[in-house]
Amino acid sequence: MTIRKTSARVVGALFVTATAAGVVSAVLLGPGDQASTPASAGALMVLIMAVAIAMIPPVLFPILKEHNEALALGYVVARTLEVVLVLPATVGPLMSLSGAPDDIVRIVTGTYDVWGHPGSMVFFCLGAAILNVLLFRSGLVPRWISGWALIAVLPYLADAGLVMFGALAPFSAIHSVLVIPLALNEMVLAGWLLTRGFAVTTAGAGYKRR
Template identity: 90%
Template sequence: MRNMKTSARVVGGLFVTATAAGIVSAVLLESTDQATSAGAVLVLIMAVAIAMIPPTLFPILKEHNEALALGYVVARTLEVVLVLPATVGPLMTLAGAPADIVRIVTGTYDLWGHPGSMVFFCLSAAILNVLLFRSGLVPRWISGWALIAVVPYLADAGLVMSGALTPFSAIHSVLVIPLALNEMVLAGWLLTRGFTTAGAGHMRR
């Protein structure tokens, strides 16, 4: 049980780190060249934090459903693969690449890479919270909230891909906030309470 509590705290900390780095990087990437380079570093920090979550959770999740646990690992890995190109445009700018080429690279990422990573984030969130809901590792109101909040988040990704929304518009924020807030509530629960003992004891037979 001590290992479960430690894992819960590590995962909670990683969720907070990934979210904080993601929010600050989004602001910095729209700023000056110096701030843009800092934003690129924060994207890398976010990607590393995201990448560390699945291997930390997998030993716990696989005891409830190994196939879904593997699906979670795959979905989060693909999310990281699609997040990393966000650093390419800023690094090209720092390297002195022509502005037109940088705009093309950045625009392509904003149109396809960013919403693509959102799709795999939604898939991973759905898989994780189905597992959490079934197992009772956290209160079901948290995992149930996440499963509902995935819907507008996924809709936002589709709208961005279709060009109906820009990635940082007001409507975009409204659609993604419910799931983003839920993730922070989950992180807070894991940091302070850990996994529910009853759920932790309900292992797959």
């Protein structure tokens, strides 16, 4: 197995891990008692998600920089900022477990819900856009996958803005409708990387079947 194919499989596995942990954390950290066992487990899931997200750019960077190093660096920065904004989701439950006053816990969790969560979504969208522009231009994966992502990122970004400014609840049905297309695309990309890997390309070349 080549290093390139191994990298593709690692990235695919990390995408699946991050998404699975994110879904579980959203369920466990829904409205409820921040000192509860589910909330604490949800905080752990957020940590797992953040670690998986943080590992994706270093694995992808050597491959992406062959096609555009500036955009590859931009992807690293966007996903790093996403992780920074996601990590505070672990703080509220941990503060509750440590016996912090409820008023302080509510302020921390409320601030994260209003700004941290949608802010991380914005940088997730920026990272997804950069990654899929690179994938589309390079042909590392079939262009229908990256093209789908570039379209799906728009409702996801709209959702982040609506949540940030209080026009939409983060656990509403509309929220799910807006984010599912990009989330599904990421799982399709992960499945492709796990089973087929990256195409062998040169700068400006399209996807080639192997």
